[in-house]
Structures are given as C-alpha cells and as structure tokens.
Amino acid sequence: MAEHDLVVVGGGPGGAAAAITAASRGLDVVLCEREEIFGERPGETLHPGLAPLLGQLGLEERLEPFIHARHAGIWVEWGGPRAFMDYGGDARGSWEGFHVRRAEFDDLLLARAREVGVEVRRPCAVTALLGENGTARGVMTEGGPLGARLVADASGRARWLGRALGITSPARSPRFIARYGYVEGACSARDAAPLLCGDASGWTWTARVWEKTYQWTRLSFGARQTGDWLPEELRSLTSLTRSRGADVTWRIAERTAGPGWFMIGDAAAVLDPTSAHGVLKAIMSGIAASDLAAGMLRGRLPPEGSATAYHDWLAGWFAQDIAQLIRFYRILNASLFG
Numbered sequence: 001m002a003e004h005d006l007v008v009v010g011g012g013p014g015g016a017a018a019a020i021t022a023a024s025r026g027l028d029v030v031l032c033e034r035e036e037i038f039g040e041r042p043g044e045t046l047h048p049g050l051a052p053l054l055g056q057l058g059l060e061e062r063l064e065p066f067i068h069a070r071h072a073g074i075w076v077e078w079g080g081p082r083a084f085m086d087y088g089g090d091a092r093g094s095w096e097g098f099h100v101r102r103a104e105f106d107d108l109l110l111a112r113a114r115e116v117g118v119e120v121r122r123p124c125a126v127t128a129l130l131g132e133n134g135t136a137r138g139v140m141t142e143g144g145p146l147g148a149r150l151v152a153d154a155s156g157r158a159r160w161l162g163r164a165l166g167i168t169s170p171a172r173s174p175r176f177i178a179r180y181g182y183v184e185g186a187c188s189a190r191d192a193a194p195l196l197c198g199d200a201s202g203w204t205w206t207a208r209v210w211e212k213t214y215q216w217t218r219l220s221f222g223a224r225q226t227g228d229w230l231p232e233e234l235r236s237l238t239s240l241t242r243s244r245g246a247d248v249t250w251r252i253a254e255r256t257a258g259p260g261w262f263m264i265g266d267a268a269a270v271l272d273p274t275s276a277h278g279v280l281k282a283i284m285s286g287i288a289a290s291d292l293a294a295g296m297l298r299g300r301l302p303p304e305g306s307a308t309a310y311h312d313w314l315a316g317w318f319a320q321d322i323a324q325l326i327r328f329y330r331i332l333n334a335s336l337f338g
C-alpha cells in the first residue's frame, strides 16, 4: 500500500486549508471528499478576518468574482434597541465582511489545492480508519485503502474520526437546532447589512447573500420551529428551498489530536452560528494542524507535544468563545444556562 504523508477527510474549508498548507510545505497529500458536487450549504457570511488567511492560501486575488455582497458590519437587536456593530477598520478604510456561495467558495479552495499538488479524490467517501490502539495509519475509502503517516479529519459535523476512535464530544450547551432557508425577492432593509435579532425564545438571522436572495436562520431555545416559518421581514418573499435543520449544540472533542491524527474545523469543535466564525475557525485550524504536521514529519517537532499544543490551543479558544456566548445568551434568557 503506497504511503502518503497526509490524508485529509473532507473537502470543506477546513480540509482544503489543511491540504493546501501541507502541500505548500512539500508534503504528499491526498484529500477525499464524498460529494461529487457541492449543493447549497450554509456559512455564506464571512468575517473580514478571513481575507489575510485566504491570502496565505494564495487566494485573496482570485476571490473577487466570487464575492456577491459586502457589508461593513451587522445590525444587532439583542435585549435593547437595534444598533449597528461595525467590523472596524484601519488607515486604508473599513474592514468588510462578505458573502459567498459556499459551493463556489469550497470549489475554489479545492481548485487551489489541486494547483499546489494535492491529489483530490471526489467523490470518495472515507469509511474506516486504518491503524490500531488509537494510532492512525491511513483510511479505508470506497475505492480501497489509503496509507498515510498522518490523517486529518475535516468531515464537519459528521465527526467521522471521533466516531471511529470512540472519542466523544460532550454537549456544552442545551440542544440547539438551527433552522435555515433561502428566499427570493426584495427586502431593501436587508441589502446593506445582515441583522441578528434576539428575543426570549431564540434568535433570528437574516442576510442578503447574493442578488435577490436572502438567507435566514432561526434558533429557538424551546419549541420546535414549524416547517413553513419565515422571519417577519422576509414573509412576502418566495421560498427557494424547504427549511432545513442543523444540530449546532456546542461541542468539542475530548481529544482533537493524537498519534497520527488531527481533527479540524467542525469535526473538532462546533458552536452555533451566532459565533459567526465557523469558516474562519475551520480554515485557521486547518492551517495550524498542517503546520504542525509538516514540522512533525520533518522531525522538527515532537509528535506528542505537538498534539497536546494543538488541542490546548483549540480548547482554550473554545472555552473563551463559550464564556462570551453564555454572557450574550443570558441577556436574552437568564435561565438558559442555569
């Protein structure tokens, strides 16, 4: 069985960032993505902090045609009057967030991965882990085995590797299900910037993601959202899809790195979308994991210490985020976190 340096499971932003970084450091990388074609997926609102990271991946210049709308901040109504929270700026001007179609954005990242030498296998679902006693030695795919010195799990909320190794990701919040959908038409109030609106029973997000198309997300603390619900400001518009649900209960794996493996992005840790950084975190963790992987495989970094450093970094980041989110949620509903 040929042995690669790294196999990446999942071709979302986390997996692609890991693959690009590792190949740019000279590693022999294979990425397996189970979907042949990406459909619409949520996660279109991207934070300005992503631009320098995309530059690092060699993409900043190429991103422009894929940006469908820009915004200088977001409107927030959360236990008080509606206020505009801008992203800030510097001497060159305001920092702007932007909207992409995730299918296009994810394809752009995978095209860049191929360009720097990654072998992208698609469609190629990974079905099992090869290795013993919690050590990864490669993966089994629908097309046969793939040997690798390191395995990176970027399978998103599927948490493929955690399930394969029996590593749990305990819930750190009440069960949160986000419902989301897309509508077509005009809502001029939402054209310049998204809105996050909280109430005692949950919150609603609305954003114009591309021309004449708005995305909404609703997270209800208690009662289930009915299938045909729409936010008030979008009720006169036409639904493009049936609404869908996603489990966004806060979780982090008890271990996010170990002998021969790393977990990246949502496969490692999930927060609900009010944290607004899911794609940014997936890309940052992909870059960090592959930097460590390259150091380990070149004998410059100790494997065990690197796995511990990676986990401590992710866990510290997660702890800070949930402390902030709990404070934020308590403004709406004091009993939610006891």
Ligand SMILES: Cc1cc2nc3c(=O)[nH]c(=O)nc-3n(C[C@H](O)[C@H](O)[C@H](O)COP(=O)(O)OP(=O)(O)OC[C@H]3O[C@@H](n4cnc5c(N)ncnc54)[C@H](O)[C@@H]3O)c2cc1C
Pocket: 009, 010, 011, 012, 013, 014, 015, 032, 033, 034, 035, 042, 043, 044, 045, 046, 047, 124, 125, 126, 127, 154, 155, 156, 157, 158, 160, 178, 179, 180, 217, 246, 248, 264, 265, 266, 267, 273, 276, 277, 278, 279, 280, 282
């Ligand atoms: C309703 C909602 C709204 C959101 N809004 C935002 C937002 O506005 N901004 C933002 O930054 N984030 C947002 N997020 C979060 C964001 O979508 C995720 O954090 C981000 O997509 C995580 O990236 P990832 O690469 O870790 O995983 P994913 O993007 O989920 O990619 C995982 C990939 O792995 C593949 N895969 C899974 N299992 C296997 C397997 N066994 N073999 C091979 N391939 C496999 C999947 O097909 C998929 O392509 C939102 C999330 C939700 C649910």
